[in-house]
Amino acid sequence: MKFDKPTVKGKILKRYKRFLADIELENGEIVVAHSANTGSMTTCWEPGWDVLLTKNDDPARKLKYTLEYTHNGETWIGVNTALPNKMVIEAIENGTIKELQGYDTIKPEAKIGKSRIDVLLTKDNGEQCYVEVKNTTLLHEGDAVFPDAVTERGQKHLRELTELKQQGIRACMVYVINRNDVAKFRPAGHIDAEYAKLLQQAHKVGVEIIPYMAKLEPSGLELTHSIPYLI
Structure with missing residues (x-):
């Protein structure tokens, strides 16, 4: 399946409250992304890992970014449990x-x-x-x-x-x-x-x-x- 929204790369800084993650985009901007994952995400992220986000500009959405993948230096890891x-x-x-x-x-x-x-x-x-x-x-x-x-x-x-x-x-x-x-x-x-x-x-x-x-x-x-x- 192809992503139907534009993708954006960045680095994860922290994940908190189960569904939120602070991400530093390539341009240096720090955004809050939705993390659609109820699990612990153990072995799926560390501060500074590369990530892939999708961006949704729907004005009704509180958070425009969704965390799709993290990268541990060897492989992408799909962390969006909605997919x-x-x-x-x-x-x-x-x-x-x-x-x-x-x-x-x-x-x-x-x-x-x-x-x-x-x-x-x-x-x-x-x-x-x-x-x-x-x-x-x-x-x-x-x-x-x-x-x-x-x-x-x-x-x-x-x-x-x-x-x-x-x-x-x-x-x-x-x-x-x-x-x-x-x-x-x-x-x-x-x-x-x-x-x-x-x-x-x-x-x-x-x-x-x-x-x-x-x-x-x-x-x-x-x-x-x-x-x-x-x-």
């Missing part, structure tokens, strides 16, 4: 995610009980596949791991997918690996032991784990290929 769902839908539509082909309709934000699952795929014969998407940016011992903070919401999603699979409905976890300096994916049991346990249980009953690498460029980002995982 992975769109990336996955695009990659299903263009055939990149081979594991999720053969469906006739794609529905984002599908309701299931009192919750929502990111994507519902349906065949004309009624066969369904529920897909939950997670942005994965934490680097640990050379691997991409998730989550980067304890996530009760993520635990809930795994329980829901496990229940769906036990009912005979296909269920998948797609992990968008939004950095290129990793070899494989695994759960971050050292951060959220309950999430790691639930992922193991989900995998055991047949919930599919699908980690896909993202290619990040200043013009946009896209999924390219699957990578191995270890549960």
Whole structure:
């Protein structure tokens, strides 16, 4: 997917209040950018790292800049958690995610009980596949791991997918690996032991784990290929 707004480079000075970041632009101006990421962003930024922002001049917006990428000197890291769902839908539509082909309709934000699952795929014969998407940016011992903070919401999603699979409905976890300096994916049991346990249980009953690498460029980002995982 291509960015539909102009991009601007700068350096991150600090991140605070979860959703704000002070950025020094190339012209020396310091701006406050929206950081659309509820996680800790551990291993995703340090003061002085290069960043890529998008700029939105809509007068209704309080903050004109959005933090899209950071750069650790080796790779861009996609930190905008609003993008992975769109990336996955695009990659299903263009055939990149081979594991999720053969469906006739794609529905984002599908309701299931009192919750929502990111994507519902349906065949004309009624066969369904529920897909939950997670942005994965934490680097640990050379691997991409998730989550980067304890996530009760993520635990809930795994329980829901496990229940769906036990009912005979296909269920998948797609992990968008939004950095290129990793070899494989695994759960971050050292951060959220309950999430790691639930992922193991989900995998055991047949919930599919699908980690896909993202290619990040200043013009946009896209999924390219699957990578191995270890549960």
